[in-house]
Amino acid sequence: MAHVAIADRDHDAEMHEPHGFMSRYVWSQDHKVIAIQYACVAMFVGLIALVLSGLMRLQLGFPGTFHFINPDNYYQFITMHGMIMVIYLLTALFLGGFGNYMIPLMLGARDMVFPYLNMLSFWMYLLAVLVLLASFFVPGGATGAGWTLYPPQAVLPGTPGAGLGIILMLVSLGIFIVAFTMGGLNYVTTILQARCRGMTLMRMPLTIWGLFMATVLGLLAFPALLVSAIMMLLDTTLGTSFFLPALLSQGEVLNHEGGSPLLFQHLFWFFGHPEVYIVALPAFGIVSDLISTHARKNIFGYRMMVWAILAIGGLSFVVWAHHMYVSGMNPYFGFFFATTTLIIAVPTAMKVYNWVLTLWRGDIHLTVPMLFSIGFIFTFVHGGLTGLFLGNVTVDVPLSDTYFVVGHFHMVMGVSPVLVLFGAIYHWYPKITGRMWNQALGKLHFWLTFLGTYSIFLPMHYLGILGVPRRYFALGTTDFIPDSVHSINASITIAAFIVAAAQLVFLYNAITSLWKGEKASPNPWKATTLEWQTPDTPPKHGNWGPQLPVVHRWAYDYSVPGASDDFIPQNEPIDPKQAGGWGHRSKP
Amino acid sequence: MSVTAVFSALLAGIIVWFLVARRLTAKSWDSGERDGDVGAIHVAPSRIGLWIFMAIVTSLFGLFLSAYSMRMHHGDWSHIALPGVLRVNTLLLVAASIALQLARSAAGKGQAGGVKMGLLAGGALTFAFIVGQLVAWQQLADAGHFMRGSPAAAFFYMLTTVHGLHLLGGLWVWGRMTVRLLGGATLVDLKLSVELCSEYWHYLLLVWIVVFAALLYM
Numbered sequence: 001m002a003h004v005a006i007a008d009r010d011h012d013a014e015m016h017e018p019h020g021f022m023s024r025y026v027w028s029q030d031h032k033v034i035a036i037q038y039a040c041v042a043m044f045v046g047l048i049a050l051v052l053s054g055l056m057r058l059q060l061g062f063p064g065t066f067h068f069i070n071p072d073n074y075y076q077f078i079t080m081h082g083m084i085m086v087i088y089l090l091t092a093l094f095l096g097g098f099g100n101y102m103i104p105l106m107l108g109a110r111d112m113v114f115p116y117l118n119m120l121s122f123w124m125y126l127l128a129v130l131v132l133l134a135s136f137f138v139p140g141g142a143t144g145a146g147w148t149l150y151p152p153q154a155v156l157p158g159t160p161g162a163g164l165g166i167i168l169m170l171v172s173l174g175i176f177i178v179a180f181t182m183g184g185l186n187y188v189t190t191i192l193q194a195r196c197r198g199m200t201l202m203r204m205p206l207t208i209w210g211l212f213m214a215t216v217l218g219l220l221a222f223p224a225l226l227v228s229a230i231m232m233l234l235d236t237t238l239g240t241s242f243f244l245p246a247l248l249s250q251g252e253v254l255n256h257e258g259g260s261p262l263l264f265q266h267l268f269w270f271f272g273h274p275e276v277y278i279v280a281l282p283a284f285g286i287v288s289d290l291i292s293t294h295a296r297k298n299i300f301g302y303r304m305m306v307w308a309i310l311a312i313g314g315l316s317f318v319v320w321a322h323h324m325y326v327s328g329m330n331p332y333f334g335f336f337f338a339t340t341t342l343i344i345a346v347p348t349a350m351k352v353y354n355w356v357l358t359l360w361r362g363d364i365h366l367t368v369p370m371l372f373s374i375g376f377i378f379t380f381v382h383g384g385l386t387g388l389f390l391g392n393v394t395v396d397v398p399l400s401d402t403y404f405v406v407g408h409f410h411m412v413m414g415v416s417p418v419l420v421l422f423g424a425i426y427h428w429y430p431k432i433t434g435r436m437w438n439q440a441l442g443k444l445h446f447w448l449t450f451l452g453t454y455s456i457f458l459p460m461h462y463l464g465i466l467g468v469p470r471r472y473f474a475l476g477t478t479d480f481i482p483d484s485v486h487s488i489n490a491s492i493t494i495a496a497f498i499v500a501a502a503q504l505v506f507l508y509n510a511i512t513s514l515w516k517g518e519k520a521s522p523n524p525w526k527a528t529t530l531e532w533q534t535p536d537t538p539p540k541h542g543n544w545g546p547q548l549p550v551v552h553r554w555a556y557d558y559s560v561p562g563a564s565d566d567f568i569p570q571n572e573p574i575d576p577k578q579a580g581g582w583g584h585r586s587k588p
Numbered sequence: 589m590s591v592t593a594v595f596s597a598l599l600a601g602i603i604v605w606f607l608v609a610r611r612l613t614a615k616s617w618d619s620g621e622r623d624g625d626v627g628a629i630h631v632a633p634s635r636i637g638l639w640i641f642m643a644i645v646t647s648l649f650g651l652f653l654s655a656y657s658m659r660m661h662h663g664d665w666s667h668i669a670l671p672g673v674l675r676v677n678t679l680l681l682v683a684a685s686i687a688l689q690l691a692r693s694a695a696g697k698g699q700a701g702g703v704k705m706g707l708l709a710g711g712a713l714t715f716a717f718i719v720g721q722l723v724a725w726q727q728l729a730d731a732g733h734f735m736r737g738s739p740a741a742a743f744f745y746m747l748t749t750v751h752g753l754h755l756l757g758g759l760w761v762w763g764r765m766t767v768r769l770l771g772g773a774t775l776v777d778l779k780l781s782v783e784l785c786s787e788y789w790h791y792l793l794l795v796w797i798v799v800f801a802a803l804l805y806m
Contacts, residue, residue: 188640
């Protein structure tokens with residue numbers, strides 16, 4: 001009976017609509033407001049991380065020119081750029097932002113199941129961000145340990161921020177994990193329990209499937225980061241020896257013995273690899289919906305797509321040590337993890353084929369979201385293929401710690417999810433704000449970003465094959481580094497600044513469209529999913545007015561033969577005469 | 589690590605099985621499919637939330653114990669004698685769990701007095717357990733084992749702290765519930781809370797027994 005109780009909550013959910021400014025926009029328990037709060041904070045820290053990468057590129061492109069960048073700063077920029085982008089931007093924007101906004105709307109629910117917890121989740125996230133940013137201003141500055149925070153170097157003098165910087169980083173991660181757990185409990189429970197009538201699991205849009213599996217991964221994987229953060233905190237503050245072996249540091253014998261740095265790496269990557277899919281799976285889900293909608297065609301192989309998401313989620317827990325081939329672990333592990341790594345390529349490749357087959361002979365509308373989706377297919381295939389190189393032990397060993405790795409992971413989990421995020425923002429902006437974008441500026445933003453990121457990261461693969469090491473402040477003069485490396489580095493830096501400037505176009509467009517944009521119709525893309533069928537645009541508190549929607553079909557009834565429109569919303573009843581839907585179409 | 593990997597695989601297996609059992613094979617594009625049953629689990633959302641939370645905590649402790657078993661194999665490891673008071677504490681936590689179970693069955697029968705007795709006894713026994721853990725810390729420190737120097741002691745302090753914090757979280761919910769009960773809330777309102785509380789306590793008892801056994805015998 002429980003689900004009926006939720007689905008029928010129509011009346012008691014004439015819900016306590018907040019009236020004051022504070023309770024409506026600040027201490028809000030409405031999933032849409034929380035989503036926007038999450039998204040704004042995430043984009044704000046993302047901009048900081050973007051500036052940090054610009055500073056790094058200045059040093060790499062024109063070494064010795066900018067005297068305010070010294071090696072210590074440089075390591076702090078690297079570390080904070082990586083950590084912010086992966087966790088505080090991508091994870092938070094996909095799950096806290098889009099997860100919060102889309103889950104109740106796409107499922108036909110009025111709100112999350114635990115709204116208070118949801119609000120708490122945002123405020124904890126904000127606290128985590130503030131603690132993280134505070135670390136820039138403490139004595140010694142932010143940590144410069146690299147985003148992987150490997151001990152012992154992360155906590156030893158000589159590494160920037162080895163005192164307070166690393167402590168604040170670990171504390172901030174701990175707070176973030178608590179925030180994520182609160183949010184994640186909500187997302188999973190809402191998807192399981194608060195779907196409207198008729199919304200079976202296999203009628204859910206793939207966006208929801210991606211968000212669901214990513215949240216499950218996050219809930220099970222983030223504890224590994226929490227465990228390593230707690231143990232490292234104890235090592236640096238109370239002098240335990242979980243990770244720190246007996247060692248000499250700057251001529252002094254430290255009071256540690258027997259700890260295992262390798263143990264940290266195992267724990268970190270047991271979180272770190274699923275983290276890749278925490279970011280990738282929502283992107284997979286969202287891009288499937290964007291492609292289907294803008295190609296006016298049902299997604300190819302829906303069931304296969306769902307199963308692939310589940311398979312990727314399961315497999316992502318047994319590949320972590322492919323990040324550790326050169327760590328000195330048992331070489332037989334390498335064989336095992338190379339095998340699982342290659343296996344995970346199978347469901348991933350299936351998804352790529354299905355996107356391409358969805359586009360095949362579709363009625364492709366080259367809208368801005370569609371451009372970003374197609375761009376994503378390029379960058380993702382590219383990053384995926386270089387992943388096959390790095391997944392094999394023998395190929396990985398010479399490429400380890402070179403720019404090849406930097407090029408690979410930026411393509412596959414930097415550029416690709418970010419392109420999807422932009423596509424998703426352009427796609428849902430009319431629903432969220434009630435206004436349309438300036439199309440021309442959107443297209444300009446796409447082309448600059450897409451071509452620009454290619455000219456940043458493609459040459460890095462070449463640098464990596466030459467053997468140029470990553471993480472170096474300056475390359476100096478070495479035999480194996482020809483002059484071309486320096487000119488490539490300069491050109492990469494110029495491309496990076498063009499891409500960064502392109503993001504200003506995006507921000508300008510996003511902000512000015514709020515009042516200059518043309519008023520959006522409730523369903524400008526003629527999409528089938530429920531969030532486009534709300535009575536108000538943007539949706540009001542409670543989302544659905546007096547009556548919850550009822551779902552009668554799957555989310556991909558585009559261009560159904562015999563139907564009057566080229567899309568049939570999910571809440572459109574089946575006409576018995578016509579018996580629409582793909583299963584009942586007549587043979588041409 | 590392998591412990592955790594097995595646990596995660598198991599959990600993923602359960603989730604997949606569960607979803608498959610709920611017709612993950614449905615051909616949803618076929619409009620002939622019948623409407624209506626959305627396959628939601630017929631369980632209160634807060635109970636689902638609690639179960640998911642317990643799965644997360646299991647992952648947390650699984651990872652701590654994986655780290656423990658990996659760290660043990662390094663040269664400087666030496667076992668420490670655990671204080672005897674821990675056995676008494678274990679009995680206290682068992683008793684707390686039983687008391688909450690009694691409260692739960694009293695709530696099922698609608699006996700307000702029994703619920704009150706069970707809740708108060710359960711809370712008091714849990715507080716006694718936590719005090720007992722602090723006594724164990726004191727005894728270990730008196731024996732010369734501190735966080736610094738002995739990795740086995742460091743793991744002991746850390747694991748008992750994390751477990752204790754989870755119990756304190758439970759006690760916070762227990763406190764709010766008890767205040768509502770003494771303030772005259774009806775059993776109908778509180779029945780679910782009492783049930784969830786007892787489930788959480790049984791779970792934390794299980795966690796403690798596994799942790800204690802690992803510290804003793806691994």
